[in-house]
Amino acid sequence: MNQPIKKIAVLTSGGDAPGMNAAIRAVVRACTYYRIDCVGVYRGYQGLIEGDFEQMSARHVSNVINRGGTILKSARSLEFKTKEGRVKAYENLKKEGVGALIIIGGDGTFTGGLKFIKEFDFPIVGIPGTIDNDIYGTDNTIGYDTALNTVVEVIDKIRDTASSHNRLFFIEVMGRDAGFIALNTGIGAGAEEILIPEENIGLEKLVDSLKKGREKGKTSSIVVVSEGDKIGKNVFELADYIGENYPDYDIRVSVLGHMQRGGSPSCYDRVLASRLGVAAVETLLDKKSGVMVGVTNNEVSKVGLENAIKMNHEINKELLKVAEITSI
Incomplete structure (x- = not known):
């Protein structure tokens, strides 16, 4: 130079x-x-x-x-x-x-x-x-900041329907190798559980957390899942496992995908x-x-x-x- x-x-x-x-x-x-x-x-x-x-x-x-x-x-x-x-x-x-x-x-x-x-x-x-x-x-x-705001806004809307129907929602956000989006939006949107690649909490802890929430009177729950989380092959397999073993949960999955990249x-x-x-x-x-x-x-x-x-x-x-x- x-x-x-x-x-x-x-x-x-x-x-x-x-x-x-x-x-x-x-x-x-x-x-x-x-x-x-x-x-x-x-x-x-x-x-x-x-x-x-x-x-x-x-x-x-x-x-x-x-x-x-x-x-x-x-x-x-x-x-x-x-x-x-x-x-x-x-x-x-x-x-x-x-x-x-x-x-x-x-x-x-x-x-x-x-x-x-x-x-x-x-x-x-x-x-x-x-x-x-x-x-x-x-x-x-x-x-990153814009993506956080986009995700939180969407989760807020999903929580409205989760509360109305007493549902458990698994919401997958981007983050193949890093859980920054999941962790921050999970806190910002008041999620009941957050699953990220850096912290493999395991199925047992997840189920225990959901059970405790039910016992404390929670009728709906939001679980934010980073796409790189290690529990199950993907968010759909995870949701299927919870649904098969705990049929009293009314479960839905939302994959936010590329909407997280867009917007002003x-x-x-x-x-x-x-x-x-x-x-x-x-x-x-x-x-x-x-x-x-x-x-x-x-x-x-x-x-x-x-x-x-x-x-x-x-x-x-x-x-x-x-x-x-x-x-x-």
């Missing part, structure tokens, strides 16, 4: 998350502020390979801060996993005169970026955009994305590469992409205790 950067490219990759557009907007406008050209890359790494670029000015990102999804689109690229694909991507960047790249996404996005840096010594900075909040090196990822980003996510977009550009201008920008204790922080991928963002043990105490 000896040469001054004159043009920065930005892309979004992997699963979309509310607030990605706010991050794109901040990157583009920070480039404008620092008198650097900015190029948007459509469809993530696949767009790099195909040279699907567009020059972007501050006006290109007007009225996008409130929009969910990503205006640059996103795609998973099998071709980028090959050396030939990455060579094409590198050649397109050089042909376009791009001197550095900002990647917005999760661990898969960062893994691809890290490999690209090692092969071509190309300057890259990552911005964490995923609703799962499973990236090390930042207190929150872009999209919350104010928190808009501000977070704006801070990280500006920080990413400034990090590249400071001649730093191979890092992810995040926010820790309300201060912009940086962590190596390798650590962001390999190290675990730990579940807050205090929240586990809060969940146990408040669910009785």
Whole structure:
């Protein structure tokens, strides 16, 4: 990174998350502020390979801060996993005169970026955009707060019908490897039990908790289940087991799925994305590469992409205790 950067490219990759557009907007406008050209890359790494670029000015990102999804689109690229694909991507960047790249996404996005840096010594900075909040090196990822609000709103509506019909609802939320969404929304929505990959409570404890709730006069219950929970193969198998062995429960299952990724980003996510977009550009201008920008204790922080991928963002043990105490 000896040469001054004159043009920065930005892309979004992997699963979309509310607030990605706010991050794109901040990157583009920070480039404008620092008198650097900015190029948007459509469809993530696949767009790099195909040279699907567009020059972007501050006006290109007007009225996008409130929009969910990503205006640059996103795609998973099998071709980028090959050396030939990455060579094409590198050649397109050089042909376009791009001197550095900002990647917005999760661990898969960062893994691809890290490999690209090692092969071509190309300057890259990552911005964490995923609703799962499973990236090390930042207190929150872009999209996480919005997803929490979406899930809590839905659970509140489900509780209305659960109470009306004296039903037990199993509600599956996203989180294949991490239970951040389940734990926080479970507390926020007053769930009777929360099942997450990090804490395998087992069937016995789950059944005991439901029985105690009945004995205390609870006529309906909400169980929030992270999709990566280890009890049973999936939420439907878990619900079937409870139904077969405890037929007095009137059980329903709701899988919230991709609705958790959609919607207008919350104010928190808009501000977070704006801070990280500006920080990413400034990090590249400071001649730093191979890092992810995040926010820790309300201060912009940086962590190596390798650590962001390999190290675990730990579940807050205090929240586990809060969940146990408040669910009785």
